[in-house]
Amino acid sequence: MKGQPCAPGPRYQALIELLRTAETLWNSSRVFFARWDLSPSQFNVLNLLYEQPEGCTQISLSRQLIMHRSNITGLVDRLEARGLVRRKEIPGDRRAFNVVLTPEGKKLVMAIQPHYFRAAEVVWNGITEERAEQIVTDLQSISDNATKIATESNEPK
């Protein structure tokens, strides 16, 4: 068995700070998207569909958004009620729906995007592009490590 730190190390503090930053970012994005009466998750759905004009199934949305299937139902329900997305039947598969952006939805995303891109620039203010890119690399390995912990810890051996 490896050495087990029983006191918080610098990496523990770094993890806490990472989660804290994410929380702050998420809160800020809620305020940000409220201007268009959207939640961050709702925008994420619209944004994904914007990038996939052919549309995609709800299960695919759930995987891209890293959230449970069942949550997509209500999310799409509300967006559909507002006329921003539409559930289209899939000829070959009567279980699933093809969720697509409506013209109104597309228009909304296009109206928001420039503000969003600008906000992203502001968020990284004071951080060079090189550092930002290195952080992205590190974040990806952090994601991988975290996923490993989660998947392995439940089935030891």
Next chain:
Amino acid sequence: MKGQPCAPGPRYQALIELLRTAETLWNSSRVFFARWDLSPSQFNVLNLLYEQPEGCTQISLSRQLIMHRSNITGLVDRLEARGLVRRKEIPGDRRAFNVVLTPEGKKLVMAIQPHYFRAAEVVWNGITEERAEQIVTDLQSISDNATKIATESNEPK
């Protein structure tokens, strides 16, 4: 008015990756804490109280956890029902409660901590301590920038 990028830049991608990593981390921590039948938020409450043996009010908890007052009510309700925390009356102030860890709560936190600290080491696997520390610095300025956006965007000028 400054230059407004209307196309996604590298900083936009970096922001997306940051949020994605946070989501993954949060999901992993849910799996992690499930062993002790705790949600991440519940553990965060216990952990904060562990660091403040004198206890603290619910509004203070809400500020430290960056969440709304009203959410603390149910969180503390459930922890209290399990005997992990206790609401103590404050002599000078009949509005607020002093939330403190019970001996059982303290014992639980102490049982979890070594696992948590170890998990934090694993999460940063492959990243040097220097880089982790620089990331922390950057994360703090990102937090600040995000907070500014959120607070200013609602009251333009």
Next chain:
DNA sequence: GATTATTTGTTGACATATAAACAATCTATT
């Protein structure tokens, strides 16, 4: 081809989160 297994979306129960409105209390101003 019939059976079995998997996939997809929904539902219901519940935890988590915000926001607004409320009651109770404390603080500040006059």
Next chain:
DNA sequence: AATAGATTGTTTATATGTCAACAAATAATC
């Protein structure tokens, strides 16, 4: 001291999120 304002916690309504169980449809196996 009386009033006005601010703070604290709860409640209600609603959105977001998980999970388990379900129904319907598809895919795989025999």
